[in-house]
Amino acid sequence: MNVLKRLFKIGQAETNSAIDKLEDPIKMIEQGLRDMHENQDRALKALAEVKAMHIRRSRELKESISQEEDLQNKSVLLLKKAQTGELDKTEADNFVKENLRRKAKLSQEIKLITEDVSNLEKQVASLEQNVNRIKAGIKQWENELGTLRARIKVSSATQKINKQMTNMDSTSVVSMLERMKDKVIQDEALAEAYGEMAESSITHEEKLKKALEDISVEDELAQMKRNMGLSDSKEQSENT
Structure with a gap:
C-alpha cells in the first residue's frame, strides 16, 4: 500500500527520481494491485471463518440460556409440587439442588460464551472494516493507474510534438x-x-x-x- 502511495505522488521530486530508476513502473504498480487482491481474498476468508465462529457461539449461547431457563422453570415446578404434596419435599429439594448446580455451571458457561460472542463481534467488525478499506484502496489505485496510463500517453505524445517543434524554427517554416x-x-x-x-x-x-x-x-x-x-x-x- 505504501509503495503504491509513493508511486502515485507524481508531483514529488523524490518520487519522480524513484520512478525514473524503475524499468517499468506500470508493471510494478500492477503487481502491487495483484498483491492487494490477494490480501483482500485472505481477509475475506478470515472474515468468513470468524463469522462462522460467531454464528456457532451465538447458537451455543442461545441454547445455554434456554437450558438455564428450563432448569429454573423445572425447579420452580418441583417446589410447587412439593408444596401441594404431589412430591416429597426432601426428594423435591434434592432435585432442585441438582438443577441449581447444573444451572450454576451453565451460568459460568454462559458468561464465557457471552465474552466469546462479544469478542467475535468485535473481530467481525474489524475484519469487515479492513476488507472495505482494502476494496476502497484497490478501486482508488485502479482508477489512479488508469489516469496514470492516460497521463503517460499524453506526456509521451506531447514530448514528441514539442521535440519536433524545437527542431523547426520560424525561418525554416x-x-x-x-x-x-x-x-x-x-x-x-x-x-x-x-x-x-x-x-x-x-x-x-x-x-x-x-x-x-x-x-x-x-x-x-x-x-x-x-x-x-x-x-x-x-x-x-x-x-x-
Missing part, C-alpha cells in the same frame, strides 16, 4: 512555404504550357486534314466531268 509556393507556380505554368501545345497540335492536324480533303474532292469532281463529256467552265475560259 517560412523557407519551406516559399519553396512550396514556387513549386506550385512552376507546376501550374508547366500544365498551362502542355495545354497550349496540345491545342496547337490538334489545330494544325485538323487544318492539314481539311486541306487534303478539299484537294481530293476537286480532283474527283473534275474527273467525273471529263468522264461524262462535260466541259468545265474554268477549263473553257482557260482554253479561250
